[in-house]
Amino acid sequence: xxxxxWISAEWKLNIGRPSSLVxxxxxAGLLIxxxxxxxxxxxxxxxxxxxHQAEIEQTMSSWRDNLALKESLGAQxxxxxxxxxxxxxxxxxxxxxxxxxxxxxxxxxxLPYLAAISLSDPDIRMFSRYEFDDPISLLLGSFDLSTAxxxxxxxxxxxxxxxxxxxxxxxxxxxLTLSQGIGISSLFWSRLLIRSGSVxxxxxxxxxxxxxxxSGYASISERINPFLVWTATTVIYAGFWVAVIAWVASCxxxxxxxxxxxxxxxxxxxxxxxxxxxxxxxxxxxxPTRLAYLAEARETENETRLQESEIAxxxxxxxxxxxxNEAAEIPAFLRSSFLVTNxxxxxxxxxxxxxxxAAQRREASVGVIRYLSPAIIVHxxxxxxxxxxxxxxxxxxxxxxxxxxxxxxRVGPGIVAGQPLSMAEFESxxxxxxxxxxxxxxxxxxxxxxxxxxxxxxxxxxxVNRRLASFRVVGQSD
Amino acid sequence: xxxxxxxxxxxxxxxxxxxRLLAVIVLLLGLTGLLAGWANYTDQQRNAMFAQExxxxxxxxQGEKNPHSAAHFGRMAYKPAPPLASFDPGxxxxxxxxxxxxxHQRNPAMFRPAADSLELSRLSxxxxxxILAVFLPLLVFLLGYAAFAGERERGTLRQxxxxxxxxxxxFTAKFVVIASAGVVLATVSIVVSTVMALFAPxxxxxxxxxIRAFWLICVYAVYVVGLTGFAxxxxxxxxxxxxxLLVLLGIWAVSVMVLPRIGAxxxxxxxxxxxxxxVWRELRASVAxxxxxxxxxxxxxxxxxxxxxxxxxxxxxxxxxxxxxxSSGLRLEVNEVLDYAALNAFYTDIYAKYYGQxxxxxxxxxxSPTIALQHASSAFSGTDFVAHQHFADSAExxxxxxxxxxxxxxxxxxxxxxxxxxxxxxxxNVPDFEYVFPSASLSLRSALLDFxxxxxxxxxxxxxxxxxxxxxLAS
Numbered sequence: 001x002x003x004x005x006w007i008s009a010e011w012k013l014n015i016g017r018p019s020s021l022v023x024x025x026x027x028a029g030l031l032i033x034x035x036x037x038x039x040x041x042x043x044x045x046x047x048x049x050x051x052h053q054a055e056i057e058q059t060m061s062s063w064r065d066n067l068a069l070k071e072s073l074g075a076q077x078x079x080x081x082x083x084x085x086x087x088x089x090x091x092x093x094x095x096x097x098x099x100x101x102x103x104x105x106x107x108x109x110x111l112p113y114l115a116a117i118s119l120s121d122p123d124i125r126m127f128s129r130y131e132f133d134d135p136i137s138l139l140l141g142s143f144d145l146s147t148a149x150x151x152x153x154x155x156x157x158x159x160x161x162x163x164x165x166x167x168x169x170x171x172x173x174x175x176l177t178l179s180q181g182i183g184i185s186s187l188f189w190s191r192l193l194i195r196s197g198s199v200x201x202x203x204x205x206x207x208x209x210x211x212x213x214x215s216g217y218a219s220i221s222e223r224i225n226p227f228l229v230w231t232a233t234t235v236i237y238a239g240f241w242v243a244v245i246a247w248v249a250s251c252x253x254x255x256x257x258x259x260x261x262x263x264x265x266x267x268x269x270x271x272x273x274x275x276x277x278x279x280x281x282x283x284x285x286x287x288p289t290r291l292a293y294l295a296e297a298r299e300t301e302n303e304t305r306l307q308e309s310e311i312a313x314x315x316x317x318x319x320x321x322x323x324x325n326e327a328a329e330i331p332a333f334l335r336s337s338f339l340v341t342n343x344x345x346x347x348x349x350x351x352x353x354x355x356x357x358a359a360q361r362r363e364a365s366v367g368v369i370r371y372l373s374p375a376i377i378v379h380x381x382x383x384x385x386x387x388x389x390x391x392x393x394x395x396x397x398x399x400x401x402x403x404x405x406x407x408x409x410r411v412g413p414g415i416v417a418g419q420p421l422s423m424a425e426f427e428s429x430x431x432x433x434x435x436x437x438x439x440x441x442x443x444x445x446x447x448x449x450x451x452x453x454x455x456x457x458x459x460x461x462x463x464v465n466r467r468l469a470s471f472r473v474v475g476q477s478d
Numbered sequence: 479x480x481x482x483x484x485x486x487x488x489x490x491x492x493x494x495x496x497x498r499l500l501a502v503i504v505l506l507l508g509l510t511g512l513l514a515g516w517a518n519y520t521d522q523q524r525n526a527m528f529a530q531e532x533x534x535x536x537x538x539x540q541g542e543k544n545p546h547s548a549a550h551f552g553r554m555a556y557k558p559a560p561p562l563a564s565f566d567p568g569x570x571x572x573x574x575x576x577x578x579x580x581x582h583q584r585n586p587a588m589f590r591p592a593a594d595s596l597e598l599s600r601l602s603x604x605x606x607x608x609i610l611a612v613f614l615p616l617l618v619f620l621l622g623y624a625a626f627a628g629e630r631e632r633g634t635l636r637q638x639x640x641x642x643x644x645x646x647x648x649f650t651a652k653f654v655v656i657a658s659a660g661v662v663l664a665t666v667s668i669v670v671s672t673v674m675a676l677f678a679p680x681x682x683x684x685x686x687x688x689i690r691a692f693w694l695i696c697v698y699a700v701y702v703v704g705l706t707g708f709a710x711x712x713x714x715x716x717x718x719x720x721x722x723l724l725v726l727l728g729i730w731a732v733s734v735m736v737l738p739r740i741g742a743x744x745x746x747x748x749x750x751x752x753x754x755x756x757v758w759r760e761l762r763a764s765v766a767x768x769x770x771x772x773x774x775x776x777x778x779x780x781x782x783x784x785x786x787x788x789x790x791x792x793x794x795x796x797x798x799x800x801x802x803x804x805s806s807g808l809r810l811e812v813n814e815v816l817d818y819a820a821l822n823a824f825y826t827d828i829y830a831k832y833y834g835q836x837x838x839x840x841x842x843x844x845x846s847p848t849i850a851l852q853h854a855s856s857a858f859s860g861t862d863f864v865a866h867q868h869f870a871d872s873a874e875x876x877x878x879x880x881x882x883x884x885x886x887x888x889x890x891x892x893x894x895x896x897x898x899x900x901x902x903x904x905x906x907n908v909p910d911f912e913y914v915f916p917s918a919s920l921s922l923r924s925a926l927l928d929f930x931x932x933x934x935x936x937x938x939x940x941x942x943x944x945x946x947x948x949x950x951l952a953s
Contacts, residue, residue, distance in 0.1 A: 030736065037743045048753035055759070107597050110572065110590060114755065132586055132757045134832045135569035136839070136863060140742035140852075141600055147739065150601070155731050159724065170720070255720045260496060260620075263727060271602040271612065272507065278599035279514045286521075290589035291529035291556065291576060295536075301551065302536050305543070355594070362596055376598050383597060390597045 001182065006190040015198050020160065024202055027156055031148055031203065035210040038102040038144035045101075045113055046217060049094045052114045056092035063088055067423055084420025086411035087334045091117040093403070093432040095396040098387025099218035100226040102210070104146035106388025110138055112397060117404045117432065119415070120337055122344045123352065124297045126404075127397060145207065146382040149234055150375050151270055154241040156199050158262045161245045163255040164191045170255050175473045185468045188249070196242045203238075204231060226385045229443070233385075233450065237378045240453050243460035250467040273373040281365050287358040293351045300347035304340045331418075338415045342408050345401075352401070359394060370449055377449040384443055396434055403432045483643065483651035491621055491655060500620060501663065504613045508667050511606045515564040516674055522563075522591075523679060526556040526575065530911075538906060542899040545884035546810055552580030553880055555873035555911045557587065560860030561675035561682055562690055565668065566607030568861030571595065577870060579877035579911075581810070581884075583761075584821040587870060606667050607855045610698065611848055614660050615705050615734055619726040621656045622709025626947065628719040635951070645951045649944060653706055660702035668694045682860075682915045689918040690858045697854045697925070700932045704847055707939025714947040733846035741842030741849055742835075749834035761824050768820035769813065780812045788886040804898060807888030814881050822874070832863055843931050850931040857925035860915060864924040868916045876911045883908050 001009075014020055067084040069077045082088060094114040101108070112127040141147070165188055168174040178184060211220070211227050248261045370376040383389035407429070411421060491497055533554045540548055555577045563570055574587025592599075602608065629635035638648060672691035676684055709726060716722035752760065770776035778795060785803065786793045788811075793801070836853070843849035856862040884900075887907075892898030 030740075033740065033743075037747075040747060044750070044753065048755060051753075051759075052755050055755070107600075110593050116755075132754050132828065133572075133751050134746065134835050134863075135572035135590075135866070136832070136856075137742040137746050137835060138572040138592065139569040139603075140738050140839075142746075143736070143739040143743045151735060155735075159728065163720070256723060259720075259723060259727065267612075267616075274598045274601040275604040275608075276507075276510065278596045279510070279604045281596060282599070283514065283517060287594045289521075289525045289529075290591075290594065291525045294554065294576060294589070295529045295532040298533060298536050298551075298554070302540060305547075306541055359594075366596060366598065375601065379598060379601065 001186070001190075003190075007194055010191060010194040014160070014164075014195060023156065023159065024198070027152070027199070028202055028206055030143075030152065031145065031206040031210075034143050034145045034148040035102065035206070035214065037142060038105055038146075039214045041105045041109065041142065041144070042097060042102045042217070045097060045108060049097075049114055052094060052116070053092045056090050056116055059090055064423070064426070067420065067426070070420070071423055081331050082334060084422075085334050086407075086415050086421045087119050087338055089118070089407075089411075089421070089426070091403070091407070091432050093117055093396075093400045094434075095393065096387075096434055096436075097217070098226070098385075099222040100230060100386045101388060102214050102386075103144065103207075103230060104382045104386035104388050105142045105144045106146070106383035106386055107390045107393055108388040109133065109142060111390060111393035113393065115397075115400055117400060117407065119341055119404070119408055119411075122297060122301075122341045122348075123401050123404070124294060124344070124348060126400065145210065146379065146386070149203070149237065150379050150382070153199070153203060153234070153238060154266050154270065157196050157238065157241045157245060158259070158266060160199060161192055161195045161242070162249075162258045162262055164188075164195055164245075165249050166253065166255040166258050169252070169473070178473060184471045184473075185465065188246070188464075188468055192242060192246055192249070196238065196245070200235065200238045203234065207231065207234070230382065230385050233378055233381050233446075236450055236453050236457070237374055239457045240374045243457045243464075246464045247460050250464040250471070252467075252471060269373045270375045274376050274379070277366075277369045277372065277376070281362050281369065285358055285362045285365060287362075288351055288354045293348060293355075296351055297344050297348045300344045301340055304343040305336075335416050335418060338408075338412060342412060345405065345408070349401075349405075356394070356398065359390075363391065367445065371452055374453055377446065377453060381443075381446040381450070384446065399434060400432065480647045480651050483648060484655055487651055487655040491659060494621075497617070497621060497659075500613070500617055501659075504609065504617060504663060507609045507613070508606050511604050511609050512564065512667070512671060512674070515567060515605050515671075518567070519559050519561075519564040519678070522559045522575070526558055527679075529554065529576070530556045534910060537908070540905055541902045544898060545888045545900045545904070546581065546806070548900070548905070549581035549810075549881050549884045552578055553876075553908070553911065555579055555869075555876060555913070557866075557869050558913060558915075560865065560915055561678035561687055562671065562694075562859040563861050564674060564678075565605070565671035565694070566855045566859035566861055567603075567605050568607075568856030568859060569863065569866075570861045573863075573866050577873040577877075579873060579880055581814070581881050582817070584825060584874055584877065587866070606671055607852075607859070610664055610667060611851060611855075612734055614664060614698070614702060615730045615848070617663065618656060618660045618702060618705040619709050619723075619730055621659055622652075622706060623713055623723040623726050624719040625652045625656065625710055626714040626950070627716045627722040628713075630717070631719055639951060645948050648951075649710070649947050653710060653940070653943075656709065657702050657706040660705065661699045664698035664702060665695050668698065686915075686918050690860065690921065693858045693918070693922065693925075693929075694855065697851065697858065697929060697932060700929070700936045701847060701851045704932065704936035704939045707936065707941075707943040711939060711943035711946055714943065714950050734848045737842055737846035738839075738849050738852065741839045741846070744842070745835035745838035748838050749831045751828070751831050757828065761821070764824050765817050765820045768823075769816050772809075777812065777816070780815050781808060784808060784811045784815060784889070787882075788889055802893040803890070804888050804892035804895065807885050807890075807892055807898075811882065811885035811889060814878065814885065818878060825870075825874075829863075829867055836863070840927060840931065843928065847932055847935040850928040850935070853928040854925040854932065857921045857928070858918070860921060862921075862924060864920060865916060868920065869913060872913055873911065876909075880908055 015024075063084075066079055070079055070083045077083075092114070093116070095112075097113075110133070115126050117126070163170070165174070168177055177187065207227075207230070211223055215223055244265055245262060248258050248265075251257075251261075253261075366376070366380070370380060380389070384392070410429070414421065533556070537548075537551075537553055540551070557573075557575050557577070559570065571592040572590050575589050575591065577587050578585045602612070626635060629638070639645070668691055672687060675687050675691075708729065712725050712729075713719075713722045716725060751757075770780070782793060782795055782798055785798050785801070785808070839849050839853070843853070853862065857864065887900055887904060888898050891900075
């Protein structure tokens with residue numbers, strides 16, 4: 001039989017049946033909804049970033065105008081005494097949305113992607129004021145293309161392929177089919193590949209459509225490379241499940257056995273292993289509690305206020321150059337505010353470092369444990385490709401804190417000395433820009449697991465072919 | 479007759495290796511989930527108590543300080559975990575653990591535990607309730623798919639009916655045996671969780687915990703009844719056991735895995751929650767818009783109210799104008815009083831969006847009873863949003879109390895001073911936050927509609943199963 005004959009036969013016997021077409025349509029509909037949902041989340045984030053930038057820009061524009069007035073008119077200008085204080089400078093920061101961000105919402109719905117930097121706010125409050133989302137929606141999780149692929153694709157492959165050979169076996173017509181001169185291997189692989197290929201084809205078509213339609217915020221050229229990696233990953237993931245189906249089918253059992261076995265594997269790989277591993281890793285590598293972090297911050301804040309004069313003296317000893325013939329122009333309470341915030345930030349940074357270290361230890365463990373489940377491998381890679389992984393968000397938060405610390409180091413002496421920033425100095429300070437240095441490395445981390453999946457596929461094919469070589473048709477004598 | 483058939487069905491169920499395997503898997507997972515949930519719960523409880531104690535010490539140790547400065551420093555309201563959170567943590571991982579109680583503003587709870595969790599934990603929940611929500615339908619469907627279709631295929635159905643067994647007895651026996659398996663599994667899980675919860679170090683009465691456990695058993699039992707009805711309905715309609723299994727697995731995948739997520743997504747589209755920065759912007763604007771200007775009758779009335787409350791007697795406007803009071807303290811407390819309504823109204827609007835989302839998800843629960851189960855289960859475990867709001871509202875009352883005590887100290891004792899400092903001992907006058915969990919009746923009100931939906935599901939599925947089975951078997 002030619003390929004065309006196989007496709008035609010499969011269309012008549014399976015894919016073209018109304019029930020199958022309904023399943024395909026439902027799948028396509030779910031993919032469209034998933035894409036729409038991902039895009040909607042992304043649009044909300046983009047709009048929030050735009051509003052955030054506009055607000056900070058407006059605040060800083062007014063700050064600059066006042067400073068210009070103060071510099072040109074001096075004491076004659078009728079301005080607040082805090083005009084030009086570095087304490088009032090605010091920087092907008094945001095995590096740039098990656099070109100494929102609409103494909104996977106990842107952790108973007110619970111981790112911060114924007115924040116204003118101000119020396120008036122300690123690190124502890126920088127990101128914690130934005131937690132207004134509906135917790136139940138967060139718990140139930142969002143439905144995006146990543147979820148559709150990780151969860152639904154294997155399920156659909158199982159539903160359409162679990163009985164691709166056992167249906168004939170159950171109906172006692174497998175022997176009859178093979179007596180037409182068709183080899184078991186040819187029948188086995190042709191049916192399986194055509195059925196599974198049709199699912200993958202629908203998926204890839206929908207993804208291409210999404211890529212083309214939803215490319216308003218990033219050009220196709222920016223999206224195409226991550227998209228190709230995404231598609232290759234999808235194909236390998238689908239390949240893994242096809243190999244699993246082939247392996248189960250080659251056991252030559254009844255359809256009921258096949259569906260039970262495949263469903264158990266699906267549950268294990270997609271739900272039990274990821275959630276179980278996550279629970280175990282979080283128990284083995286606990287992060288320091290945020291409540292302890294908060295308690296430490298408050299203790300330090302209180303102590304700093306009680307010992308403010310000593311801390312100020314120490315600061316001045318560290319920066320004696322700021323006190324030479326300089327009369328304070330800025331109100332003293334801003335100095336207090338800076339000293340308290342700065343001291344609290346410095347005291348709590350070791351705790352944050354411990355958070356980072358615990359997170360890295362966990363990530364390293366996930367790097368090992370992900371080999372237990374293809375869903376973990378693909379889920380992590382998709383989030384990295386979409387730029388919505390926890391790692392990227394943590395990197396953003398860390399960079400924001402570092403930027404704030406560097407800014408505090410730079411302008412702190414002036415604040416303690418009660419001096420305003422000069423316009424020239426202000427303009428020499430570069431705004432925050434997220435450094436995307438870890439992405440290539442992050443993607444590179446997924447190469448080995450993908451190769452592992454590919455190797456599993458190859459091994460499964462070899463095993464299945466061996467089994468097929470000694471395949472016995474039930475009820476047929478040797 | 480029914481008892482004979484039930485015995486035979488029970489024997490078949492117990493002999494089925496797949497059922498035994500699945501039951502063992504569910505029990506092992508449930509046990510692991512329970513231990514993980516309990517460890518998480520005790521950890522959270524210990525941390526909250528420890529942090530509350532430190533916060534208390536820090537607050538008392540402020541020394542001489544301006545009370546308004548102390549009001550900005552504020553207190554922390556740490557959220558204790560309800561005892562049954564080890565059974566169903568609900569959305570606790572996605573709700574903040576502590577609320578900063580400070581002057582001028584009402585803060586949301588901060589520090590969501592999920593933000594520190596691994597991202598792969600988003601794929602599914604590993605709590606006992608999460609495991610039951612996924613595996614109970616699977617267990618019931620696996621027990622039920624061949625109930626009629628399998629017997630029909632094997633030809634034993636005709637034999638059974640020909641031997642004089644009534645359709646009603648056959649249906650009832652199968653229904654009871656299959657449903658019992660699910661109900662027993664759920665009940666054991668809930669009872670074990672409840673026993674552990676009774677030893678939890680929190681201020682919730684044993685009676686309240688037992689009432690919640692009773693309702694949880696009811697909720698899961700009704701859910702199992704609905705699932706059993708479904709399984710028997712499909713089994714009686716399908717000619718082959720394989721087809722019945724496929725249809726039931728399809729229903730399971732869609733209703734348990736897909737629809738809850740889609741429901742949540744659609745709800746978020748219909749009732750979008752503005753991003754955090756926008757919420758703060760709107761909150762500031764709302765407070766500024768609603769605050770009466772000094773000198774207006776509303777402002778003067780607020781001043782009179784504040785002074786009267788501080789002195790513990792009615793004070794007339796004329797008397798107030800001649801009193802020696804700290805003007806900053808008066809202004810700050812008047813603003814608190816005026817802003818209180820605006821802040822609460824704003825949060826009520828935000829919460830209305832959450833409840834709007836819950837309504838949308840409830841509509842989806844007409845398609846997927848799992849959504850109703852999740853709502854009701856978390857409500858009776860005290861981990862739904864209603865319980866969280868109860869905590870947030872209590873914390874807000876405490877915030878008002880703390881700020882009032884400090885402003886009144888400045889108002890009364892700081893008269894004539896530009897910089898008033900409270901004594902180092904003053905902070906002991908500020909009351910501690912002692913949160914009392916809401917009673918089970920609040921949970922019942924919160925979950926009533928979801929329970930009704932589950933009841934409807936159970937009744938409809940059972941009725942359809944009986945009607946179609948009777949027709950099919952009669953023909």
